[in-house]
Amino acid sequence: MNEQVRRLQEELHRAHYVVEEGLATVLYLAQRLARPLLLEGPAGVGKTALAKAVATVRSVSLVRLQCYEGLDASQALYDWDYPKQLLTARTAFAEGVVNQAALYSEPFLIERPLLRALRERPAPVLLIDEVDRADEEFEALLLEFLSEFQITIPEMGTFRAEEPPIVILTSNRTRDLSDALRRRCLYVWIDYPSPEQEAAIISLHVPQIASELARQIARGMRRLRKLSLLKPPGLAESLDFAQALHELGAQELDEEGVRLTLGCLLKTEEDLNFVRERGLDVLWNA
Secondary structure (H helix, E strand, C coil): CCHHHHHHHHHHHHCCCCCCHHHHHHHHHHHHHCCCEEEECCCCCCHHHHHHHHHHHHCCCEEEEECCCCCCHHHHCEEECHHHHHHHHHHHHHCCCCCHHHHCCHHHEEECHHHHHHHCCCCCEEEEECHHHCCHHHHHHHHHHHHHCEEEECCCEEEECCCCCEEEEEECCCCCCCHHHHHHCEEEECCCCCHHHHHHHHHHHCCCCCHHHHHHHHHHHHHHHCCCCCCCCCHHHHHHHHHHHHHCCCCCCCHHHHHHHHHHCCCCHHHHHHHHHHCHHHHCCC
């Protein structure tokens, strides 16, 4: 293994993120090549958490743009503080002094995530979360931003990143992303961890938990995710479940412990009823 990749793995582990060699290598290359990294996979596998861990490792801030349907430039790039502009304009008019250009200057500029990521020093980690939820029009805007790492504000000029941010995009694959965006990025598919990896993650985040219980939980998660659930539990639910069992003093999975903490894992009535009807021992019986 490359020494720098191994060191990155160790640093991420200290930031409470367990990463295997393949992902660590792509992450290292994305930083060295100054290319965006597209992480795709099911919800709850740790894509967003990886961006947070990278920011921690680099000791920089995390700038997050949460994508949603209808997201446009005014929410992603920049906007103007219109109430403040109006109040200033009224005051200036009353005093007989009107300077329209001054109304479109730094004191009235509202930084949105993309502009903030360009201007902040040191360069932050820019997380563009759930990009698949945004419209194709926003995706086109994003391509322009990622190609030059610059934003032009007609009233103020062009802002260009002296040092480009580390860009991580995530997608739950609710829709297909364009080929142009995919070509712009390095790509990793992140799936649910193996039981061994998940047990290690549980032990890292809940260090007081019994090691056998951590392994039982990891195996139980694998069985639950194979069921036809509306919302399969992700790593966050797995960790909540482990923490809850530890707080109750559990040493192993049993029916009472699972019954009392099932709401940590399943977040819809349909899934709760499905697992209860199937039998709670599905978590520990193959």
